[in-house]
Amino acid sequence: xxxxHLVRAKLIHxxxxxxxxxxxxxxxxxxxxxxxxxxxxxEELLISGVGLRQLMANIERDYKVSGLGFKIIxxxxxxxxxNIVAETKQQALTLxxxxxxxxxxxxxxxxxxxxxxxxxxxxxWFCHQMTERVPLGKRVMEQYVxxxxxxxxxxxxxxxxxxxxxxxxxxxPDIDCADYVKGAQVFRGQPCVKVFIKQADLFRLNPYxxxxxxxxxxTVDIEDFCDSVTVLLWPHFKRIxxxxxxxxxxxxxxxxxxxxxxxxxxxxxxxxxxxxxFSMAKRLLTEEQLSINQIAERLGYVNPNHFTRAFKRxxxxxxxKFRQKIK
Numbered sequence: 001x002x003x004x005h006l007v008r009a010k011l012i013h014x015x016x017x018x019x020x021x022x023x024x025x026x027x028x029x030x031x032x033x034x035x036x037x038x039x040x041x042x043e044e045l046l047i048s049g050v051g052l053r054q055l056m057a058n059i060e061r062d063y064k065v066s067g068l069g070f071k072i073i074x075x076x077x078x079x080x081x082x083n084i085v086a087e088t089k090q091q092a093l094t095l096x097x098x099x100x101x102x103x104x105x106x107x108x109x110x111x112x113x114x115x116x117x118x119x120x121x122x123x124x125w126f127c128h129q130m131t132e133r134v135p136l137g138k139r140v141m142e143q144y145v146x147x148x149x150x151x152x153x154x155x156x157x158x159x160x161x162x163x164x165x166x167x168x169x170x171x172x173p174d175i176d177c178a179d180y181v182k183g184a185q186v187f188r189g190q191p192c193v194k195v196f197i198k199q200a201d202l203f204r205l206n207p208y209x210x211x212x213x214x215x216x217x218x219t220v221d222i223e224d225f226c227d228s229v230t231v232l233l234w235p236h237f238k239r240i241x242x243x244x245x246x247x248x249x250x251x252x253x254x255x256x257x258x259x260x261x262x263x264x265x266x267x268x269x270x271x272x273x274x275x276x277x278f279s280m281a282k283r284l285l286t287e288e289q290l291s292i293n294q295i296a297e298r299l300g301y302v303n304p305n306h307f308t309r310a311f312k313r314x315x316x317x318x319x320x321k322f323r324q325k326i327k
């Protein structure tokens with residue numbers, strides 16, 4: 001049975017804003033794409049993805065609007081995605097977190113495309129691909145997707161952030177007029193739409209996070225190298241146990257410089273991570289209602305028994321006894 005592609009009506013709103021700005025008749029143009037006028041009042045209404053693409057194609061062709069997909073975001077920004085953006089700001093620690101949350105949320109308003117993050121040693125690609133190869137409105141949709149990705153990354157980096165590499169499926173993406181892609185290396189006719197984000201940007205901390213879970217190290221001396229590294233790495237413990245390569249990126253040091261400075265403080269990176277695990281373990285046992293198995297998994301232990309043994313070495317008692325004592 002063929003799949004019916006659906007999108008939320010809220011995706012129409014920034015297109016309508018562009019139509020009004022360019023004096024394009026809204027009612028007539030929506031009707032020609034078989035889109036009901038109720039979309040203007042009911043943003044959660046489900047409409048056909050084909051209708052959305054038809055609307056974009058009609059505007060581009062009939063009114064000779066170059067770079068329509070980019071203009072939609074230039075005019076409306078990400079306001080039509082405000083709920084998703086707000087949730088992402090609350091849940092993410094870093095830009096990488098934000099991208100992964102964004103991908104998971106975007107599928108709640110559209111089911112005709114696949115979005116995913118493709119990680120590499122140099123960074124990550126935000127990837128987008130229509131579930132069916134349809135030419136209708138393809139160029140405009142690809143412009144729109146790329147503009148959305150760029151504006152989203154700018155929320156967590158700088159207002160003028162631009163990608164260094166962009167891939168289009170379309171062989172004629174009509175990008176000459178787009179400020180978004182200036183300076184980027186562009187590849188056409190690719191298997192999917194992709195925007196590259198450098199590794200250094202991926203680990204930028206969420207500027208909207210209140211950092212309430214940072215360790216309360218009131219006696220930290222800013223000259224203390226190990227404590228400085230700990231403070232920088234701590235937020236990432238919500239998501240991963242950072243490798244030494246991750247730590248080098250987060251601290252802005254080379255791997256060798258990081259190792260050398262730790263050694264000068266009688267510390268190895270493994271010891272530093274173990275100390276941070278111990279601190280995190282005690283906080284989770286004290287403040288959160290997680291099971292021992294869940295805490296072990298959160299701290300990167302495949303086997304909960306390994307966590308229990310490690311905690312006994314640190315504290316001299318099991319995690320269960322520690323938790324019982326503090327209650």
